[in-house]
Amino acid sequence: MPRPILATIHTAALRNNIQCASLAAPDSKVWAVVKANAYGHGIERVFEGLRSADGFALLDLDEASRVRKLGWRGPILLLEGVFEQRDLELCSRLGLWHTVHSDEQIQMLATHKTEVPHRVFLKMNSGMNRLGFSPQQYRAAWVRLNALPQVEEISLATHFSDADGAKGIAEQLQVFNTATQDLPGERSLANSAAALRHSTSAAADWIRPGIALYGSAPDFPEHSQGDWQLLPTMTLSSKIIAIQAINTPATVGYGSIFKAERPMTIGVVACGYADGYPRHCSTGTPVLVNGIRTRTVGRVSMDMITVDLEPLKLAGIEAGIGSEVTLWGRASNGAVLPIDEVAQAGGTVGYELMCALAQRVPTVVEPE
Ligand SMILES: *Cc1c(COP(=O)(O)O)cnc(C)c1O
Numbered sequence: 001m002p003r004p005i006l007a008t009i010h011t012a013a014l015r016n017n018i019q020c021a022s023l024a025a026p027d028s029k030v031w032a033v034v035k036a037n038a039y040g041h042g043i044e045r046v047f048e049g050l051r052s053a054d055g056f057a058l059l060d061l062d063e064a065s066r067v068r069k070l071g072w073r074g075p076i077l078l079l080e081g082v083f084e085q086r087d088l089e090l091c092s093r094l095g096l097w098h099t100v101h102s103d104e105q106i107q108m109l110a111t112h113k114t115e116v117p118h119r120v121f122l123k124m125n126s127g128m129n130r131l132g133f134s135p136q137q138y139r140a141a142w143v144r145l146n147a148l149p150q151v152e153e154i155s156l157a158t159h160f161s162d163a164d165g166a167k168g169i170a171e172q173l174q175v176f177n178t179a180t181q182d183l184p185g186e187r188s189l190a191n192s193a194a195a196l197r198h199s200t201s202a203a204a205d206w207i208r209p210g211i212a213l214y215g216s217a218p219d220f221p222e223h224s225q226g227d228w229q230l231l232p233t234m235t236l237s238s239k240i241i242a243i244q245a246i247n248t249p250a251t252v253g254y255g256s257i258f259k260a261e262r263p264m265t266i267g268v269v270a271c272g273y274a275d276g277y278p279r280h281c282s283t284g285t286p287v288l289v290n291g292i293r294t295r296t297v298g299r300v301s302m303d304m305i306t307v308d309l310e311p312l313k314l315a316g317i318e319a320g321i322g323s324e325v326t327l328w329g330r331a332s333n334g335a336v337l338p339i340d341e342v343a344q345a346g347g348t349v350g351y352e353l354m355c356a357l358a359q360r361v362p363t364v365v366e367p368e
Helices: 011-024 035-039 061-069 087-094 103-110 135-146 170-180 192-197 310-314 339-345 350-355
Strands: 006-009 029-033 055-058 076-078 097-100 118-124 151-158 187-190 234-246 250-252 258-260 264-269 286-289 292-297 305-308 324-330 363-365
Touching (some): 011 029, 055 061, 087 118, 103 135, 118 135, 118 170, 170 187, 234 250, 264 324, 286 305, 286 339, 292 310, 324 339, 339 350
Parallel strands (some): 055 076, 097 118
Antiparallel strands (some): 006 234, 264 305, 286 292, 286 324, 292 305
């Protein structure tokens, strides 16, 4: 038997989640963001669930080729644009739309030979200070781009730093709107958090949801995935491979950081940090055993974690070798353990957990 760890991708949940994003901004087109191999899910595995998108947005040219190979003829957007001159050849060949955020990228376009002019998204740095032209430089960049025969149509874009939090988007929105007031072209501003929380002001022509498509609340813990009607799209599951009945005094795992205060039963689970389970999730991280919520105890090791089986005993539920363990996502009994709660216990965010799913974890798409 193979090691029992498994990741399952839920197509129906992807379909539900992209609809949630669409409903939040009903007049906007949707870029389904599938960068980082669809947030660790696998582009090929999410394609079916996300095919109601108006376009796919990503970073790697290789990922763009994969989306075309799946038969997608619609728009594909490179969110960081091209990295070197010859990337533009692939843009021409595959009909990729690309972000333009720097003078260097305009220069590359100006010397690019193409029969078909490109669609570009001109990016403004409206306050995040990562990519884009400053509001002062923006119009000049637009004029230069507009004069190039290589350019067919210019859309306008920016990205918010605080759509998920208290600061919000008002300042950046004002900067963007002021600087683009009389420029023609479609606009794209909103990531998941902005689309869900600020759609009246930020929906524009295209929204760019990523994390919400994958069933994680962009503003956890203020809201949970359930508050936004999002469903988990990735379940990481495994099984108990050993049981330890321990008496006090006893400790569990490396560094003896967990000390049992009373006799208890511990389940040893085939999942560790080499599978992408965060090592920071020591004692107290929620986990489901046979769909019942319990917690990890002790340190996460490379191939194993240890879990407290006392709550199952109290509930009168049997657990032993072979019992199902849900690290995040949906258990067989329908119980859900939001990835955001696991991430929080490890001091990180759902994004990082999904993206870090290890290569060695076999992954299947749930049959519908
Ligand atoms: C990653 C990314 C998004 C999606 O962000 P989420 O928070 O995952 O919704 C949107 N726009 C740009 C430019 C991005 O890089």
